[in-house]
Amino acid sequence: MSVSAMFFYGLSAAVLISALLAVTSRNIFRSAIFLLFSLVSIAGIYFWMDYQFIAAVQTIVYVGGIVVLIIFSIFLTQQAGVDLPTPLRGRLFFAALASLCGFLLVTLQLLAHPFRKGAEPAMSKDMKAIGSGLLSTVENGYALPFELMSILLLAAMVGCIVIALKPNTVTE
Amino acid sequence: MNEVPLNHFLIVSTALFFIGVFGFLSRRNLVTILMSVELILNSVNINFIAFNEYLWPGKMDGLYFTLFIIAIAAAEAAVAIAIIIHLYRHYRSIDAEDTDTLRF
Amino acid sequence: MDSINITPGDTLLVNAYFIVLLPLFSFLVLGFFGKKMPGSSSGWLGTVSLATAAFLACTVALDFFTTDKRYVDSKFSWLEFANGLSIDMGVLLDPISVMMLVVVTFISLMVHLYSLGYMKGEERFSTYYAYLGLFTFSMLGLVLSVNLFQIYIFWELVGVSSFLLIGYYYDRASAIAAAKKAFIVTRFADLGFLIGILVLSNTSGTLDFKTMISTLSDPTSEGLRNAAAGSFLGISALTWGLLLVFMGGAGKSAMFPLHIWLPDAMEGPTPVSALIHAATMVVAGVYLVARLFGIFVMSAPAALEVVAWTGAISSLFAAVIACTQTDIKRVLAYSTMSQIGYMMFALGVSAGSDQPTHGFTAANFHLFTHAMFKALLFLGAGMVIHAVHSNELSAMGGLRKKLPLTHITFLIACLAIAGIPPFAGFFSKEAILHAASETHPAIYWMGIVTAALTAFYMFRLYFGIFWNGKAKLHHDQHNHHDHSGHEGDVFQKTPLVVLAMASIAAGFIPFGHFVTSDGSSLEMHTDVMFSILPVSLSVIGILLAARMYRTPSDLPERMAGFFGSFFLAAKSKFYIDEVYLFITRKILFRLIGAPAAWVDRSIVDGAVNTLGVSAEVGAESISELQSGKIQSYAGWFVAGTLVLIALFIYFIH
Numbered sequence: 001m002s003v004s005a006m007f008f009y010g011l012s013a014a015v016l017i018s019a020l021l022a023v024t025s026r027n028i029f030r031s032a033i034f035l036l037f038s039l040v041s042i043a044g045i046y047f048w049m050d051y052q053f054i055a056a057v058q059t060i061v062y063v064g065g066i067v068v069l070i071i072f073s074i075f076l077t078q079q080a081g082v083d084l085p086t087p088l089r090g091r092l093f094f095a096a097l098a099s100l101c102g103f104l105l106v107t108l109q110l111l112a113h114p115f116r117k118g119a120e121p122a123m124s125k126d127m128k129a130i131g132s133g134l135l136s137t138v139e140n141g142y143a144l145p146f147e148l149m150s151i152l153l154l155a156a157m158v159g160c161i162v163i164a165l166k167p168n169t170v171t172e
Numbered sequence: 173m174n175e176v177p178l179n180h181f182l183i184v185s186t187a188l189f190f191i192g193v194f195g196f197l198s199r200r201n202l203v204t205i206l207m208s209v210e211l212i213l214n215s216v217n218i219n220f221i222a223f224n225e226y227l228w229p230g231k232m233d234g235l236y237f238t239l240f241i242i243a244i245a246a247a248e249a250a251v252a253i254a255i256i257i258h259l260y261r262h263y264r265s266i267d268a269e270d271t272d273t274l275r276f
Numbered sequence: 277m278d279s280i281n282i283t284p285g286d287t288l289l290v291n292a293y294f295i296v297l298l299p300l301f302s303f304l305v306l307g308f309f310g311k312k313m314p315g316s317s318s319g320w321l322g323t324v325s326l327a328t329a330a331f332l333a334c335t336v337a338l339d340f341f342t343t344d345k346r347y348v349d350s351k352f353s354w355l356e357f358a359n360g361l362s363i364d365m366g367v368l369l370d371p372i373s374v375m376m377l378v379v380v381t382f383i384s385l386m387v388h389l390y391s392l393g394y395m396k397g398e399e400r401f402s403t404y405y406a407y408l409g410l411f412t413f414s415m416l417g418l419v420l421s422v423n424l425f426q427i428y429i430f431w432e433l434v435g436v437s438s439f440l441l442i443g444y445y446y447d448r449a450s451a452i453a454a455a456k457k458a459f460i461v462t463r464f465a466d467l468g469f470l471i472g473i474l475v476l477s478n479t480s481g482t483l484d485f486k487t488m489i490s491t492l493s494d495p496t497s498e499g500l501r502n503a504a505a506g507s508f509l510g511i512s513a514l515t516w517g518l519l520l521v522f523m524g525g526a527g528k529s530a531m532f533p534l535h536i537w538l539p540d541a542m543e544g545p546t547p548v549s550a551l552i553h554a555a556t557m558v559v560a561g562v563y564l565v566a567r568l569f570g571i572f573v574m575s576a577p578a579a580l581e582v583v584a585w586t587g588a589i590s591s592l593f594a595a596v597i598a599c600t601q602t603d604i605k606r607v608l609a610y611s612t613m614s615q616i617g618y619m620m621f622a623l624g625v626s627a628g629s630d631q632p633t634h635g636f637t638a639a640n641f642h643l644f645t646h647a648m649f650k651a652l653l654f655l656g657a658g659m660v661i662h663a664v665h666s667n668e669l670s671a672m673g674g675l676r677k678k679l680p681l682t683h684i685t686f687l688i689a690c691l692a693i694a695g696i697p698p699f700a701g702f703f704s705k706e707a708i709l710h711a712a713s714e715t716h717p718a719i720y721w722m723g724i725v726t727a728a729l730t731a732f733y734m735f736r737l738y739f740g741i742f743w744n745g746k747a748k749l750h751h752d753q754h755n756h757h758d759h760s761g762h763e764g765d766v767f768q769k770t771p772l773v774v775l776a777m778a779s780i781a782a783g784f785i786p787f788g789h790f791v792t793s794d795g796s797s798l799e800m801h802t803d804v805m806f807s808i809l810p811v812s813l814s815v816i817g818i819l820l821a822a823r824m825y826r827t828p829s830d831l832p833e834r835m836a837g838f839f840g841s842f843f844l845a846a847k848s849k850f851y852i853d854e855v856y857l858f859i860t861r862k863i864l865f866r867l868i869g870a871p872a873a874w875v876d877r878s879i880v881d882g883a884v885n886t887l888g889v890s891a892e893v894g895a896e897s898i899s900e901l902q903s904g905k906i907q908s909y910a911g912w913f914v915a916g917t918l919v920l921i922a923l924f925i926y927f928i929h
Contacts, residue, residue, distance in 0.1 A: 005175050012184045019188055019211050023195030028204060035207045042214050049225055054238055058217075061242050066210060066249045073253045074203055077260040085267065087198045091907065095197030098914050099190040105922060106186045115178050120230030133232055134239075142236050149243050156247035160254040197911050205907075268907055275904030 007048055014041040026083045028074055036067045053127050181222035188215035202256045202266040206249065213245045288339050289350045291332045292367040295377060296416045298329040299384075303409030310402025316392060318402035322409055323388040329412075330381035340374045341790050349486070351422045366422040368485065371791040372566050372640055376419035379647045380556050382778075384412045386771035387551040390655050393767035394547055394662070404444060404545070411437035415556050419563060423483040424473050427564070431469070431528070434560065435462050438552050442544040454540035461537040465527020472520030476571075479513055485567065493574035511578070518572060518579040522565060522586075529561025530613045531620060532590040536853055538613055542605035546661060549605060550654030554612045555647035562619040562643055569623065569636055569793050577627040584624020588719045591617025593850070595729035599736065600836075600847040602669045604657050607737055608650070611693070614726060615646050621719050622708040626793075629715045636793040638707035645700035645782045649692040652775035656686040659764055659772075660741055669737070673744040673828075681769055683742050685776040690738045692779040694731035694814045697807070703783035706807055713806075727810050731817030739825035 001009075015038050022034035039062040046055035087095075123129070137143045188211055195208030217238045224234025260266050302325040310318045340348075351366025388408060395404055414433035421427035436459075443455030473483075480488045491497050492514065511519075525531075530538035541553050552558070565572065565583055572580045591614045598610035622639035626632035659682040664671050676683040692699035695706070705727060712720040824831045836843045845851065901912075 002175055008176050008180075012180075016184065016187050016191065019191045022211070023191055023199065023204070023208055028201060031204055031207065035210065038211065039214065042218065045218065046221060049221060051221055051225075051235065054217075054221060054235060057239060057242055061246050062210070062214075065246055069249055069253055070203060070207060073256055076257055077203065077266050078201075084199075084201050084204065087200060088269075091911070092198045094911055095194050098197065098911065098918065099194040102193065102914070102918050103186055103190040105918060105925075106190075107183055109925065110179055110182050110186065115227060117178075118227045118229050120228070122229040123232060125232065125235065130232065130235065133236065140231065140233070145236070145240060149240055153243065153247050156251050160250045163251070163258050164254040193914060197907055197914065200907075269905060271906075272904030275902065 004048075008045065011041050011044045011048060014038075015045070026086075028078055028084055029071075031084075032067060032071050032074060035070070036063060039063055039067065051125060053125065053130055178222060178226040181218060181226075185215040185218040185222070188212075188218065200267050200269055202259065202268055202271075203253075205268060206252050206256070209252075210245060210249065213241055217241055286350075288336055288345075288348060288369065289367060291336050292350075292369060292377075292420060295329045295332045295336070295381065296367065296413060296420060298325045298332075299409045299412035299416065301325060301409075303406050303413055306402050306406035306409060310406055313402055316396065316401065319388070319392045319395070319405050322405035323385070323392060325409070326381065326385045326388045326412065329416075330385040333377045333381040336369070337374050337378050340369060341371075346370065347486070349422050363425050364423055364484070365426055367420040368422040369420070372563065373419050375640060375644060375791055376563060377416065379644060380412065380415050380419060383551055383555040383647055383651045384408070384415075386651060386655070386775055387547045390550075390658070390768050390771040391545075391547045393765040394658055395545065400444070404441075407437055407440045407444070408548075408551070411441065411552060411557070415560075418560060421485075423485055424477060424488070425483045427567070428466075428469065428473055431524070431560065432466065434557050435459060435466070435528070438462075438541070438557055441548040441552060442541045444544055444548065448543065450540075451543040454537075454543040458537040458541045461534055462527045465534050466524050468520040469524020469527075472517045472522075472524065475513055475517030475520065479517065489568070489570040493570040495574070512576075514571075515576045515579045518568065518576045519582060521568065522561075522579065522583055525561030525564040526586060527561070528564075529558050529616045529620070530590075531561065531586050531617065532593050533852060535590065535594070535613050536849075536856060539601075539606045539609045539849070542603070542609050542667075546605065546654055546658030549608070550651045550658070553609065554650040554654050558612060558616055559619065559643050559647070562616060562623065562639060565620070565623050566636065566640060569626075569632075572623075573626055573632045573793070580624050580627035582624075584621045584627060584716060584719060587617040587620025587622075587624055588722045589617070590614070591621065591726045592722050592729075593617075595726045595733065596846050597849050598733040599729060600843060603667045604660065604669055604672075604737055604741065605654075605667050607669075607733060608653055608657060611653075611730065611734065612650055614730060615642070615650065615693070618705070618708055618723065618726070619643050619646070621716075621723070622711055625712045625714070625716045625719055627715070629711070631714075633793040634707070634714065635711040637788050637791055638704065638711045640791045641707055641787040642701075642704035644785075644787070645692070645704045645779070648775055648782050649689040649699075649701060649779040652685055652689040652772065652779055653693070655768075655771055655775065656682045656689065659768065662764065669740045672741045674742070676742040679742075681772060685772040686738060686742070688776045688779055690734040693734050694818060695727055695810060696731075696814060696818075697811065698780070698783065700779050700781070700783035702807075702811070704787075705810065707787075709810060710803070710806065724810055724813060728813035728817045731814035732821050735818045735821035736825050739821055743826045745828045 018034045018037035018041065022031050022038055025031040025034060039058065043055045043058040043063070046052075046058060133140060134142050134146050192208045192211035192215060195211065196205055199205050199208060220234040220238045220241070224231065228234070256266055259271060263270055302322045306313075306318050306322060313321070339345075347368075347370045349366060349368040351364040353362040354365040356362040388405070391404065391408070395401055398404060411434065414430050414437055418427055418430035418434055421430060439455050439459040442458050443451050445451045476488065476492075477483045480491045482488050482491065523534075527534045538553060538558065542549050544553070572583070594610040594614035594617060598607050598614065601607045601610060619639040619642050622635045622642060624635070626635035629635065659679055660672060660675060661667055663675065663679060666672070688699065692701040695702045697703075709720060709723050709727070712723055824835065839846075848854075901908075
């Protein structure tokens with residue numbers, strides 16, 4: 001096993017372990033930090049695969065944006081240091097069973113299925129190629145989804161403001 | 173990196189996906205549920221990138237999908253957190269067990 | 277829809293269309309806006325439109341009978357189902373339809389006019405006139421029908437308007453029951469009519485009267501051979517078809533044993549009884565047989581025999597009952613039934629006759645004259661009923677001073693119906709008896725007896741109302757109607773006078789020149805030797821009635837005692853109603869209705885209820901699933917997805 005491959009398995013282990021801790025930790029703040037680790041490790045996998053742009057976006061958006069947002073909301077809604085309530089026992093059992101069965105089901109299928117490697121020559125994935133692809137309107141161009149995405153983001157922004165700014169006078 | 177087979181990527185992403193599912197089903201705090209959703213989305217991203225790299229190296233579709241998923245995840249997280257904050261104002265709690273006004 | 281195939285200059289047909297549509301117009305206007313019209317203006321609208329229609333009918337009749345026309349029609353296709361298969365609407369003018377046109381519009385006009393006074397102050401005055409308009413429209417549509425299906429449509433419309441008018445006083449339980457009875461009995465008969473239509477149109481391949489009659493009365497035509505060949509229970513399809521059509525006619529015309537609705541129908545306002553249940557609607561059955569007369573005579577004399585005997589039996593039967601009834605409107609109703617029986621057997625005795633048109637002309641002649649004097653009798657009875665506020669003969673008597681005009685006109689009508697020369701009834705009845713004596717002596721003798729009974733019961737009515745002791749007028753009349761003390765207003769008197777004149781004069785119309793079955797002109801003659809027997813019997817009937825009822829005496833009771841149980845049976849209308857009740861209640865309801873109701877309640881309803889209850893219980897039990905908790909939803913979703921995936925991968929290929 002080469003060093004390169006070992007890097008991959010190490011990163012994968014980091015991703016899975018920290019994700020597992022993130023969904024099981026009783027302390028919500030710790031949970032968020034484990035999530036952060038997991039996401040950073042995923043960015044590491046992208047780097048390792050030579051997808052620098054995606055890795056960068058992953059780091060900036062997830063680590064810099066979403067996790068920070070989550071931590072803010074934790075501060076807003078939760079007294080730090082208070083443990084989360086224990087999950088319902090039946091629910092916990094059911095969730096574990098479902099996840100395990102699902103994992104086995106999918107893995108069995110994966111192992112039974114031989115993927116054929118693509119034959120065409122690899123394409124450069126530098127930022128210039130990505131950018132021109134995003135703005136291209138010809139074949140393999142993603143200008144329309146790109147624009148749609150901007151509309152979605154705008155709508156999400158407006159929606160967030162409307163929801164979060166509702167006056168507090170609403171009572172049951 | 174060619175010595176790592178595609179299946180290993182997929183197994184990792186599957187594991188990550190079901191960890192997310194487990195979190196989604198077992199957690200009671202809405203913020204941690206949101207975190208589980210982020211994990212699920214990330215597992216899908218790994219899949220896309222791996223497929224792009226291994227099966228269609230001459231194209232960049234998987235890469236673009238990953239980009240869009242990240243953008244959608246950001247939007248989703250923002251809206252979800254707005255909802256969570258609003259719920260918190262309303263119920264003084266973000267426990268998923270408490271928000272059952274949609275009951276029969 | 278084709279355009280109507282008449283040329284603009286053809287005033288005959290244009291007028292015919294107008295005659296039909298005018299009452300419809302009055303019905304629609306009164307039906308929609310009548311309630312808002314002030315005072316009696318709604319009645320005036322109906323009367324004026326009817327007067328116009330009557331005037332047009334007279335011009336049509338003049339035009340038709342003075343020129344050499346024998347048949348004119350115009351039609352347009354109304355419902356086109358497929359190429360060559362359509363239901364037409366239109367007007368058909370031939371001698372009998374033109375005659376009916378005059379009768380219907382004339383009597384209807386008289387009734388409209390009379391009702392202006394009679395129905396004054398009624399709460400639903402405009403509704404009443406709207407119904408009258410609907411009835412007149414339907415009846416005119418019926419007589420002018422160009423095909424069997426059109427006649428059926430208007431036949432049912434006539435039934436509906438009759439139903440509405442019988443039930444006009446819908447706050448009386450008896451009126452509602454009578455309306456329902458009339459509708460159900462005639463509807464039952466119409467079932468036969470409909471099947472008959474299907475049989476006839478199937479055998480002849482057309483609904484159109486002209487084509488159908490020419491096909492089915494031509495011995496060489498293929499349609500007739502087919503119709504005569506197919507047989508059921510040993511009777512040919514054609515005869516079955518005609519008998520079933522006659523069943524419809526018998527229901528509408530109150531022939532035995534479908535007559536039970538007619539006496540009860542007298543619950544309606546009296547002018548309505550005059551119009552519908554005496555002069556026009558009830559003769560629709562006669563008209564129907566007359567319309568298909570060509571087929572009856574040429575191809576199905578057996579069916580015509582049935583018509584003859586049904587008519588004869590109804591005639592005698594009703595006359596016997598009429599002698600015993602005490603409600604004056606019921607007496608008149610049975611008298612109507614008896615006279616329609618006369619018309620029916622007049623048509624029927626043409627079977628096997630070498631001159632079938634004798635009976636045909638006689639029947640139509642009697643239809644014409646009977647409409648006049650029977651309407652007059654009813655309108656007169658309406659006057660009497662308004663004066664004494666009762667239908668019962670026992671409440672009347674000595675009214676000739678109070679109601680002088682009614683007295684005179686009623687007497688004229690009684691003389692006319694009794695067949696005393698020179699009043700109208702004499703001529704038409706002579707013609708009928710003459711036709712009967714040629715072929716059916718038995719029916720002739722039944723007719724003679726009926727004639728004598730007719731004279732007796734009509735004069736029993738006359739003497740019972742206008743003589744027989746002192747006037748027993750109500751003295752609390754001011755509480756009811758202010759117009760009951762004297763004899764009604766000019767609107768009520770005019771129709772009486774007009775109809776009385778018609779009852780005198782109608783007999784002198786040379787009817788045979790106008791209305792015959794084969795288009796030739798028939799010379800009607802009165803044979804003195806022939807007339808002696810019926811007229812003298814009628815006079816005996818009158819004298820007997822005078823002896824019994826002119827002054828109060830115990831003679832009627834003694835007579836009743838003499839006849840004993842026969843009298844009682846006749847007074848109870850020979851228990852026909854009870855037989856019907858027995859059949860419907862005891863047999864239909866108990867043996868069929870009750871089990872059907874049980875099946876409906878416990879099996880049909882039970883199944884539905886079980887479904888409902890199980891849905892409720894099921895919903896109750898699974899409603900826990902809808903907990904409102906997203907995680908439980910998500911859990912079910914994940915589990916379901918996994919199960920589906922596994923299913924698709926491992927079990928379904």
